[in-house]
Amino acid sequence: MGLSARDAVHLKEALQIAVVKCSERCLYQSAKWAAELLDALPDRADDELDEKPAGGYGNKYVHPAFFPSPDPEEAALEAKELNRYLLAKSFFDCKEFDRCAAVFLPESLLAGVLSKSADSTSPRGKGKASASLSAQSVLPKISQKSLFLALYAKVISGEKRKDEDSEMIMGPHDLGSVTNKQLLVVSRFLERWFSERKSDDGEMPATHGFLEYLYGMVLVKEKNDQTALEYLMQSVHLFPWNWGCWLEITNLISRVEQLNKIAPHMPQNIMSFIFHANTAVNLYQHGQDLAASLHDLLDIFPTSSFLLTCRALLNYHSKDLLAAEQDFSNLLALHPHRLDSLDHYSNILYVLNLRPKLAFLAHLCSSIDKFRPESCVVIGNYYSLLSLHEKAVQYFRRALTLDRSCLSAWTLMGHEYVELKNTHAAIESYRRAVDVNRRDYRAWYGLGQTYEVLEMHAYALWYYKKAAGLRPWDGKMWQAVGSCLQKMGRDRDGIKALKRALLADSYYDSTSSSFGSTGPIDRMAQMDPEVLLQIASMYDRLEEQEEAKAYMELCVAQEDGGAGLGADGAGLGDSVAIHHDSPGGVTSDAETEADKGGEGTGVTVATSRARMWLARYAMRTGDYATALRLATELCQDGVEVEEAKSLVREARSNLEPGGIGGS
Known part of the structure; x- marks a missing residue:
């Protein structure tokens, strides 16, 4: 996903504009994100060919980020209130949020707007009192930039007071129920502002996109997610370079299906591409397509701390902890103060x-x-x-x-x-x-x-x-489900869950060389002996001895990576492979590195217990030679030695001439 020289210049200019526009509105996290992305753009030798846009004053070049608003009315308002805007912004920078809001929206004005909003929902007369109230509660005529700054300062002030009013963390009165009391003020003000701008046919004149973002953010805090998503989507269409707005949309998406549903309605630009990759990582997705997307983005922004973090988290969620650790180590070397x-x-x-x-x-x-x-x-x-x-x-x-x-x-x-x-x-x-x-x-x-x-x-x-x-494709989750079902006595359901755990882990192992490869399990040796022992034990309780024996043998076979798996256990892939719709994985967790490459787990408590069960089963079925071999191996393992010695003696007595086995 390379960029032409002209596209690179346009992208650089758009990010510069984003830094300035977000900084003007005190959206410092979004400005920082855009500035970091801008810094990650490699310098090009042909940047000098960048054409200076028209609109400069005289012979002096003016960057588009500092152009006045294209709307003449907005430009006139911004020029008229420049002194007050600079005062309000200085208050915000000094964290005096109430003073910042009061520059453009004093409390008396907001009280009138709120009372008008409350009265608009109830019937009232058309007397002089109503006319007076309407006259007092007319929305102020200020620019969108100043209005955003004042209302945003109100929201931040409410959050600050909310934290101050909250009890000590995990204290006796810390119920998490303290709310931001300024949200109602901001929400009603913006509701009126948007409704008054809307024409009779439902159309609304174009805005800068920041007020839609603010309204969407407030609606999210009020748990009105559907309406919030609509306003946030409008915002990214009007100004797609506000990363904070994309993050709010990410927080509203809970499933991959929802992400795929809204993807066609997003603006088709590089920001939408970055958003899709980041959201997929946050939804714990992994696969060849997502890895390729991040690779393409890193071709454009090779040193982007944000994209390098996404790649590290992708490996982390895919259980490749060693690769994730290496990614974070490289990131720390590139950005040691981040x-x-x-x-x-x-x-x-x-x-x-x-x-x-x-x-x-x-x-x-x-x-x-x-x-x-x-x-x-x-x-x-x-x-x-x-x-x-x-x-x-x-x-x-x-x-x-x-x-x-x-x-x-x-x-x-x-x-x-x-x-x-x-x-x-x-x-x-x-x-x-x-x-x-x-x-x-x-x-x-x-x-x-x-x-x-x-x-x-x-x-x-x-x-x-x-x-x-x-x-759904993390074996640890399904193992927990299966173990819980086992303790509840629901062995049949527990077996299904544990088989899915085996399937998930096998997919992680079988796709360790590349993202996204799927298919049947061709190496049944890469399994957790504990899970196999649990499945076998549940089959034993269900009195399905053949299935129990097969899984016990498969458990013992994990010691040498499956090399000793007998014919009885060779076809268990069909039993375990419940589904074949896995999105794939990367590599297994560091804790299971010993299981890689057919090396096996060696002797474990689980394999020894499985060997003991098989020895007893062999004794019950009269296969004394097998029982003697397994019991002898148990003596060498050092697990349950006394009982193993007893089995050895019993098996030998049956195999001796004149014994039960010999006759």
Whole structure:
């Protein structure tokens, strides 16, 4: 996906305009994102050929980012209120949000607008009082840029006061029920503003797109998702370079089907392409198409920290932790002072048990900014790896004090409370994580684990199924579902779930060389012996001895990578392969590296138990030679040695001349 010289120049100019326009409206995160993307564009030798657009004043070149509004009325309003706009923006930059809003929208004016909005829903007379009220509540005639700044300052002021009024994190009165009281003001004001601009035939004159974004953001906070999505879609059509608007749309999409449904209605430009790739990564998708999309984008922006993070997260969600760790390491070398998404990097280092690297990362984050939520999460993960769970909780709480919507901190704090055996606090932490993002499968899985510890298996099963729905091709999710069904006595359903877990893991293994390849399982050796033992045990309880024997043999065969799999177990692929619609994977988790390449797991507790079952089965069926061989192997394994020796003696006595077996 290469760009011509002219396309590159136009893209560079569009990103420059985006930085200026977002900065003017104090959308600093969107401005930073666009500036980072702009900086990642490689310098071209033919940039000097860039044609200067018409509209410069005299012989001096004026960049399009600083052109006045193309609408003459808007341009006149912006010029007229420039002094007040600069005053309001300076107040916003100094975090005096109420003063910023009051420059253009004093409280008396907003009170009149609110009363007019409230009265418009109820019948009233046409007397002098109504006429006076209507005259007082006319919307002010100010530019869209100034109106956005004032209303946005109101929203931020409400969020700030909401955080101040909230109780201590996880305190006795912290119910998460404190609301932003300014949302109603902003929502009613924008509702009136849009309704007054709408013509009789329903058409609305073109706007800059930022007020639609603000209204959509407010509607999201009010849980009016459908209407919010409509306004956000309008915003990206009017001004597609506001990344904050794309992120709001991403947060409203919960399933891939929904993403594919709205994709044709998006503006067809590079921003839509980036949005689609980022949303797919957030939905835990992986495959050849998504990897190719990120590769094409990185051809255009080779050093983009955002796209490199997306690629690292793609590997992370695909269970290729080593590749994800390498991606984050390279990203940190390119941008050593960037803290964004380093909480994900710390999770990877934690799982890989790379304590020196995690210690270095924690020290780096602390030296850059110890009061960033990401820094607190990284330090908390480091203390968790040291098994200092109380200190880890302290840092996760600090991260949430700085940002109550920090998803990683809620989920990880739940994990720490599980370690501390505080199940009530763990459940509350996971619930708050789900409130922040209902797509967080880790929180759903954590809820399932916690309720399973409490032996409330019906609740645990419901939460495990939610997690499995978000990660349908993660074997760990289905293994949890199957184990829970087994404890509930639903062996038949448990077998189905555990077979799906085997299928998912086998797909991850069989597609380790490339993204997206699918097909039947051709290497049944790459399986988890624990899962195979569970399936065999459930078949045993169902008194289906042949199926139980086949899965026990398959479990034992994992020791040498399947080389010892007998004829009885050779055809189990048809039994396990329930579905063939997997989106594919990358590579297995680092924890199962020993299983790769047919090397096998070696002797484990699960394989030894399976061998013991097979030895007893052989004794029951009179196959004393097989029983003697298996029991002898058990003595060498060092598992259940005494019982194995007893089986050896019994098998030998039956095989000796004159014994039961000999006669």
